[in-house]
Amino acid sequence: MVAAMSNSASNSAAVAASSWVTTFLERLPAPAGELEAVQWRGREALSRQPLPTRRQEDWRFTDLAPLTALTPALAPAGEQGSWPEPAAGAVRLWLDAPGDPLAGQSLPAGISLLGADEVQQALGHTLAACNCEQHWPVELNQASAPRVLALRVSAVVAPILELVSQAAGDGVMRPVRVLLLLEEKASLEVLQVQLGSGSSLTSLVIEAHLGRESTLRHGLLALGESPACFLGHLAVEQEPRSLLESVWASHGWALSRFEPRVVQVDGEATTSLKALQLADGQQLADTHSRVEFRGPEGQLDQLHKAIADDRGRSVFNGAVKVPRAAQRTNASQLSRNLLLSNQARIDTKPELEIVADDVRCAHGATVSRLQTDELFYLQSRGLSAAVAAGLLKRGFCEEVLRALPAAAAAWRPLQRLLGEA
Amino acid sequence: MIRPDADTLLEIVDLQARVEDKPILKGVNLTIKAGEIHAVMGRNGSGKSTLSKVLAGHPAYTVTGGSVLYRGANLLDLEPEQRARLGLFLGFQYPVEIPGVSNLEFLRVSTNARRGEKGEEELDTFAFEDLVRERLQVVQMDPAFLERSVNEGFSGGEKKRNEILQMALLDPLVAILDETDSGLDIDALRIVAGGVNHLASPDNATLLITHYQRLLDVITPDYVHVMAGGRILRTGGKELALELEDRGYDWVDQELAVLEVA
Ligand SMILES: Nc1ncnc2c1ncn2[C@@H]1O[C@H](COP(=O)(O)OP(=O)(O)OP(=O)(O)O)[C@@H](O)[C@H]1O
Ligand SMILES: [Mg+2]
Numbered sequence: 040m041v042a043a044m045s046n047s048a049s050n051s052a053a054v055a056a057s058s059w060v061t062t063f064l065e066r067l068p069a070p071a072g073e074l075e076a077v078q079w080r081g082r083e084a085l086s087r088q089p090l091p092t093r094r095q096e097d098w099r100f101t102d103l104a105p106l107t108a109l110t111p112a113l114a115p116a117g118e119q120g121s122w123p124e125p126a127a128g129a130v131r132l133w134l135d136a137p138g139d140p141l142a143g144q145s146l147p148a149g150i151s152l153l154g155a156d157e158v159q160q161a162l163g164h165t166l167a168a169c170n171c172e173q174h175w176p177v178e179l180n181q182a183s184a185p186r187v188l189a190l191r192v193s194a195v196v197a198p199i200l201e202l203v204s205q206a207a208g209d210g211v212m213r214p215v216r217v218l219l220l221l222e223e224k225a226s227l228e229v230l231q232v233q234l235g236s237g238s239s240l241t242s243l244v245i246e247a248h249l250g251r252e253s254t255l256r257h258g259l260l261a262l263g264e265s266p267a268c269f270l271g272h273l274a275v276e277q278e279p280r281s282l283l284e285s286v287w288a289s290h291g292w293a294l295s296r297f298e299p300r301v302v303q304v305d306g307e308a309t310t311s312l313k314a315l316q317l318a319d320g321q322q323l324a325d326t327h328s329r330v331e332f333r334g335p336e337g338q339l340d341q342l343h344k345a346i347a348d349d350r351g352r353s354v355f356n357g358a359v360k361v362p363r364a365a366q367r368t369n370a371s372q373l374s375r376n377l378l379l380s381n382q383a384r385i386d387t388k389p390e391l392e393i394v395a396d397d398v399r400c401a402h403g404a405t406v407s408r409l410q411t412d413e414l415f416y417l418q419s420r421g422l423s424a425a426v427a428a429g430l431l432k433r434g435f436c437e438e439v440l441r442a443l444p445a446a447a448a449a450w451r452p453l454q455r456l457l458g459e460a
Numbered sequence: 461m462i463r464p465d466a467d468t469l470l471e472i473v474d475l476q477a478r479v480e481d482k483p484i485l486k487g488v489n490l491t492i493k494a495g496e497i498h499a500v501m502g503r504n505g506s507g508k509s510t511l512s513k514v515l516a517g518h519p520a521y522t523v524t525g526g527s528v529l530y531r532g533a534n535l536l537d538l539e540p541e542q543r544a545r546l547g548l549f550l551g552f553q554y555p556v557e558i559p560g561v562s563n564l565e566f567l568r569v570s571t572n573a574r575r576g577e578k579g580e581e582e583l584d585t586f587a588f589e590d591l592v593r594e595r596l597q598v599v600q601m602d603p604a605f606l607e608r609s610v611n612e613g614f615s616g617g618e619k620k621r622n623e624i625l626q627m628a629l630l631d632p633l634v635a636i637l638d639e640t641d642s643g644l645d646i647d648a649l650r651i652v653a654g655g656v657n658h659l660a661s662p663d664n665a666t667l668l669i670t671h672y673q674r675l676l677d678v679i680t681p682d683y684v685h686v687m688a689g690g691r692i693l694r695t696g697g698k699e700l701a702l703e704l705e706d707r708g709y710d711w712v713d714q715e716l717a718v719l720e721v722a
Pocket of ligand 2: 508509510638
């Protein structure tokens with residue numbers, strides 16, 4: 040009886056989902072521009088590929104209802120919000136600018152734009168290497184993104200590159216696509232700020248190829264306001280002795296799903312992933328990460344933190360693949376969660392696939408409340424229970440936030456994440 | 461300093477408390493007046509820390525009987541933060557580490573909470589830095605500790621100094637120092653004891669919980685209490701501590717046994 044009911048419920052959900060895609064595709068303008076071919080392929084794929092459902096292992100905890108409640112259409116160009124001035128030493132690019140986001144801007148020394156041929160050749164390469172070019176959220180982006188910010192980094196770039204995009208207003212779809220090619224020994228620090236409000240949908244796909252001994256520090260600050268939704272994808276290929284430091288913090292989206300996928304093509308690289316996601320109200324915050332070592336002596340240091348309050352829900356799935364070729368891999372993954380209400384929910388799962396025998400892989404997950412002894416210590420110094428709890432929450436967030444690029448401070452991430460701004 | 465006409469700051473009468481279903485305090489009586497220094501000694505597990513935490517308002521303990529008056533008001537009705545703002549200070553036996561919370565910020569917020577209660581203006585970051593730098597000297601602490609997270613990675617002795625720094629900032633009326641001397645090296649003990657002596661005045665009072673005469677050599681108590689089985693079994697002057705040092709606790713156990721049979 041129960042089974043029959045849920046079956047018919049999911050059937051009608053499937054119908055609704057497929058009509059959502061149909062409507063979405065119908066509302067898109069005809070394919071055009073530098074990504075015309077990609078748009079054709081993406082639309083083709085979307086029309087054949089059903090919306091993910093919770094019957095798929097990867098989407099088991101992630102209900103797409105907040106997404107299908109939206110009726111997004113491409114917005115021609117965005118509007119600039121009342122944003123803080125870029126921090127000293129940061130160069131800001133506004134990705135939704137009408138026309139060319141680079142107009143009137145000179146790129147910092149060491150960065151150049153890729154030519155059309157190069158884009159053609161490179162775009163999608165890393166997605167394919169990371170096995171996610173046919174992933175539904177990626178196809179959604181490919182179907183709709185009108186352009187790509189494609190940069191070659193050939194030296195150590197001193198300024199922080201700040202990329203800002205905002206989806207404001209009802210029914211707005213904001214697809215953002217970025218391609219970064221770091222040559223040998225090049226180094227770049229990027230702060231990406233994604234803002235979303237109203238019933239808007241943000242879709243982000245970043246591809247980065249890190250040449251030997253190059254360094255990419257990538258910070259993503261994704262600040263939404265329900266009912267806005269966010270789907271993000273970061274695909275990175277790392278050559279030996281390259282360093283990736285990815286830090287991501289999100290709050291406020293009705294639904295956010297971030298999927299960092301890293302491949303160390305010949306091992307011997309260093310990957311650091313740090314994340315903080317907050318879910319309160321009815322929000323769902325989901326991170327699915329995957330790191331794959333295709334050669335020996337790779338390093339991974341991963342920290343995923345989440346706070347779930349009210350009826351919020353946090354999901355973390357961290358896959359780490361260590362095949363036979365990846366001897367002497369050293370990987371650690373830690374998932375730390377704060378559960379602040381009885382109705383909130385946290386699902387956290389490491390997913391280690393280790394075939395090589397000579398490896399060190401540590402992983403751990405904790406879910407806890409605010410600690411009574413910590414609260415009491417603060418209260419015994421005159422802090423009210425609410426202030427004490429706020430300080431402890433801030434302390435919990437700080438570990439990740441202080442790893443964001445320095446330019447992030449201007450956006451006051453802590454205050455925004457904790458809803459104090 | 462004992463003065464018959466001094467104000468009574470803390471009056472504990474027949475205090476009983478339990479944790480979960482386990483009775484721990486079984487009728488504690490203790491009166492503390494302004495200007496006095498009291499020492500509480502007693503075997504491990506006799507209930508000394510429990511007494512201090514009950515007074516500070518730790519939620520794990522349930523008071524099942526008795527009363528505590530703090531400057532004439534019912535202390536047990538107050539939230540822990542109100543007790544602190546009114547000048548009750550507990551130096552923890554095991555100070556808690558709070559990762560990610562800056563020590564400086566924490567000290568400033570707590571100092572301002574206490575100042576507000578005293579009707580003094582709140583200090584902004586700059587004014588507070590001046591104050592804290594001055595008070596650091598009381599415990600001869602390196603300013604570098606201000607930049608770190610509260611107690612995180614502090615050595616045992618550093619944590620205890622941080623407690624006394626807090627005491628110096630909060631300017632309490634009744635300070636309960638739970639084994640602040642444990643884990644201190646000889647120099648640190650002298651510094652911390654010097655700090656406590658420096659902060660003691662005719663208007664405030666100190667309750668030292670300790671196992672060691674060496675602390676009482678530098679801070680002379682007016683009263684020494686011996687705790688056993690959740691009560692104060694005997695009270696005397698500073699010579700009582702010397703007697704304990706000499707004879708150990710066996711005689712206390714015997715007295716307690718007589719009491720528990722009766
Ligand atoms: N939260 C608690 N849960 C369970 N038992 C407790 C708790 N707090 C105290 N107790 C018990 O109460 C008794 C008194 O403990 P307390 O910490 O007050 O002793 P103490 O006199 O401070 O000892 P020490 O000299 O070792 O510090 C002990 O038997 C202890 O195990
Ligand atoms: Mg104790």
